[in-house]
Amino acid sequence: FNLLAVKIHLVLLLYCSLDYTFFALLCAGVKKGDRVSIYMPMVVELVVAMLACVRIGAVHSIVFAGFSAESLCERIMDSQCSLLITAGGLSNPHRRLTHVPWNPDVDLCWHTLVCGESDECEPEWCESEDPLFVLYTSGSTGKPKGVLHTISGYMLYTATTFKLVFDYQPDDVYWCTADIGWITGHSYITYGPLANGATSVLFEGLPTYPDVSRMWEIVDKYHVTKFYTAPTAIRLLMKYGSEPVQKYKRESLKVLGTVGEPINPEAWQWYYTVVGEKRCPIVDTFWQTETGGHVLTPLPAATPMKPGSATFPFFGVVPAILNESGEELEGPNEGYLVFKQPWPGVMRTVQGNHQRFETTYFKKFPGYYVTGDGCRRDKDGYFWITGRIDDMLNVSGHLLSTAEVESALVEHEVVAEAAVVGRPHPVKGESLYCFVTLTDGVTFSRALETDLKKQVREKIGAIATPDFIQEAPTLPKTRSGKIMRRVLRKIACDERDMGDISTLADSSVVEELFQNRCSTAV
Numbered sequence: 001f002n003l004l005a006v007k008i009h010l011v012l013l014l015y016c017s018l019d020y021t022f023f024a025l026l027c028a029g030v031k032k033g034d035r036v037s038i039y040m041p042m043v044v045e046l047v048v049a050m051l052a053c054v055r056i057g058a059v060h061s062i063v064f065a066g067f068s069a070e071s072l073c074e075r076i077m078d079s080q081c082s083l084l085i086t087a088g089g090l091s092n093p094h095r096r097l098t099h100v101p102w103n104p105d106v107d108l109c110w111h112t113l114v115c116g117e118s119d120e121c122e123p124e125w126c127e128s129e130d131p132l133f134v135l136y137t138s139g140s141t142g143k144p145k146g147v148l149h150t151i152s153g154y155m156l157y158t159a160t161t162f163k164l165v166f167d168y169q170p171d172d173v174y175w176c177t178a179d180i181g182w183i184t185g186h187s188y189i190t191y192g193p194l195a196n197g198a199t200s201v202l203f204e205g206l207p208t209y210p211d212v213s214r215m216w217e218i219v220d221k222y223h224v225t226k227f228y229t230a231p232t233a234i235r236l237l238m239k240y241g242s243e244p245v246q247k248y249k250r251e252s253l254k255v256l257g258t259v260g261e262p263i264n265p266e267a268w269q270w271y272y273t274v275v276g277e278k279r280c281p282i283v284d285t286f287w288q289t290e291t292g293g294h295v296l297t298p299l300p301a302a303t304p305m306k307p308g309s310a311t312f313p314f315f316g317v318v319p320a321i322l323n324e325s326g327e328e329l330e331g332p333n334e335g336y337l338v339f340k341q342p343w344p345g346v347m348r349t350v351q352g353n354h355q356r357f358e359t360t361y362f363k364k365f366p367g368y369y370v371t372g373d374g375c376r377r378d379k380d381g382y383f384w385i386t387g388r389i390d391d392m393l394n395v396s397g398h399l400l401s402t403a404e405v406e407s408a409l410v411e412h413e414v415v416a417e418a419a420v421v422g423r424p425h426p427v428k429g430e431s432l433y434c435f436v437t438l439t440d441g442v443t444f445s446r447a448l449e450t451d452l453k454k455q456v457r458e459k460i461g462a463i464a465t466p467d468f469i470q471e472a473p474t475l476p477k478t479r480s481g482k483i484m485r486r487v488l489r490k491i492a493c494d495e496r497d498m499g500d501i502s503t504l505a506d507s508s509v510v511e512e513l514f515q516n517r518c519s520t521a522v
């Protein structure tokens, strides 16, 4: 990794038990309050490493293993981590191991660290408001924000929501398919379930490997009772029809959950009818990295469902819908989704930048927490999330800011300017459609397009790979020079009805872009 001046130690977790891990961290010199980055695949040692940090009062900062070295570097620097815990090998879906080279100057080996140590470790006593972890999420400025959660509020909230939203019972076998590198995996694989003593399935693999029945095979194998996944996974499996699902019995299933983006009613119906055979209530859980746990959600079998609606607030959560001038709207309406009072699991600050915390969430409408989502309330009081209303995109349930992808593109020497918008995608929800203005004299080519995609992948990670890149000799701008994304979105979606474009400085740009639009991904 290109880590500049930061001295980073690597602990290779080749083999471990829980108590030994606390010791390994202590031996590596980690103290209460220190920051520790974790960059690991979905193996049990990842959970062990998280809990080891908690035991000794260290604050973990997990970086999703699909992020690039550069993204990892940025997060390590921002959270001032003194240690990085990673794995010596990573198995890809086809079971081959890729190994990282060993550097004796910075790498520490697990076995060497624990050698001769006792396997008991007294827990470090902490205050309830001491930090538990930092987790980065995309920010609309392009620079990721380190969302900071604290010990007691977060634990209480994830434990309670887990228990009630999944109707957790002691004989349950619970399976959440998320990656621990995202908040869903923090709250509903590690903390919520473990605080309830729940039995969980931890899965490293793909829903389509070795075949598209993989999920249901595992459900039957372990008698999974509560199953939690994302709309993008449902849409992916839906493409293969009901036969791969029906190959397995799924009799153990009781509650099905979804999270990450609005679920389209068609996917909801398939999940409900084919997967759950109309026996299992669906909990459509709306929440965010920032909220720590579910904030709008049905309670299974208690809340009458409507396909595509996250229904009502969880206990203690008080939502409101505001109009542009910040007035609360009553009854059926649509506007900004905000919350009127805090709940135990709400984030406490942005790592190293409390000002940014206040500006991002509390400035637009003073006195309210702003989610950044649009929301509609129907005549029965149900909440329907309509999607992001800031410059954020949701690709396969992962938030990306248009600004971060744009800055990855303009770092390429031939790109003078870039504008990125979302285009609806049948499986991913949204895909990235990028417009690039090249520097003088450079011609656009397939090779350049490939190069630009590679650039974004290397700078951010595979999840941010653009589906479409179109050359834009000029971008549609207002007279004050602001890029009109609304217009670009219409071009990306091939919608001719532009609405009012009188503020455009030069309207001929639009026709030209329409003529050269990309119709299929290459």
Ligand code: WT7
Pocket (backbone or CB within 6 Å): 137, 183, 184, 258, 259, 260, 261, 262, 263, 284, 285, 286, 287, 288, 289, 290, 310, 371, 372, 373, 385, 387, 388, 394, 397, 398, 399
């Ligand atoms: C954004 C938060 C929460 C864990 C995974 C994503 C969207 C999330 C739903 C849902 C409609 C949803 C929102 C939200 N979102 N769940 N059930 N219905 N939209 O965490 O990366 O912090 O993203 O995901 O837009 O603001 P995140």
